[in-house]
Amino acid sequence: PLYQQASYLISAPNVNHCPEDSGFEVAFAGRSNAGKSSALNVITSQRGLAKTSKTPGRTQLINFFRCDDERKLVDLPGYGYAKVNVNTKRAWEQSLSEYIETRHALKGLILLVDSRMPPTEIDLTMLDWTLSLELPVHVLLTKSDKLKKGPAQNSLLKFKQLLKEQYPHATVQLFSSLKRQGLEQVWSKLDEWMEY
Ligand code: GDP
Numbered sequence: 001p002l003y004q005q006a007s008y009l010i011s012a013p014n015v016n017h018c019p020e021d022s023g024f025e026v027a028f029a030g031r032s033n034a035g036k037s038s039a040l041n042v043i044t045s046q047r048g049l050a051k052t053s054k055t056p057g058r059t060q061l062i063n064f065f066r067c068d069d070e071r072k073l074v075d076l077p078g079y080g081y082a083k084v085n086v087n088t089k090r091a092w093e094q095s096l097s098e099y100i101e102t103r104h105a106l107k108g109l110i111l112l113v114d115s116r117m118p119p120t121e122i123d124l125t126m127l128d129w130t131l132s133l134e135l136p137v138h139v140l141l142t143k144s145d146k147l148k149k150g151p152a153q154n155s156l157l158k159f160k161q162l163l164k165e166q167y168p169h170a171t172v173q174l175f176s177s178l179k180r181q182g183l184e185q186v187w188s189k190l191d192e193w194m195e196y
Contacts, residue, residue, distance in 0.1 A: 030112030
């Protein structure tokens with residue numbers, strides 16, 4: 001697929017430094033450690049594309065990856081660092097909300113949530129936020145290889161129920177970067193949003 005040709009383009013500290021707002025973009029967001037970098041690397045079949053390093057400085061940036069002339073994948077700053085101070089948190093919220101609210105090219109958001117844990121407050125805030133913006137969301141319940149089949153299905157059903165009741169703009173699937181489980185499903189969601 002197209003995503004395997006993705007290459008690093010640029011990192012932006014805020015919306016003003018982002019590349020031209022044209023074409024199609026799909027952004028990836030999630031609590032830090034949810035498995036966002038691993039997912040991006042598997043989706044693009046490039047081990048080193050998204051850095052899995054946990055340096056908060058670097059992860060504050062909005063990272064752009066070019067798929068073709070019209071299409072980009074966007075790695076948004078991970079949230080939920082236990083130790084960041086209030087100012088860092090504000091800066092994160094500011095750049096993230098600005099990007100999501102103003103970016104015309106943004107066609108959908110992939111939200112990464114650890115399949116073994118309930119969604120965090122910020123995950124729910126992201127869902128509320130995108131609902132009011134009418135921005136489609138696709139949730140990846142990550143690290144599904146760490147759950148047995150029964151608990152994994154339970155986790156999926158529970159999330160589906162939540163979406164049905166409160167977030168009709170969102171869909172959900174199980175995902176494992178380690179086992180490459182659910183990869184085809186993510187690719188087809190990206191194709192749909194990118195009109196590929
Ligand atoms: P990020 O902070 O959201 O970018 O998370 P990373 O991709 O860096 O992953 C955080 C940790 O979870 C790392 O130790 C990964 O090896 C691990 N991890 C990520 N995806 C998977 C997965 O699908 N299965 C398993 N078992 N571990 C994973």
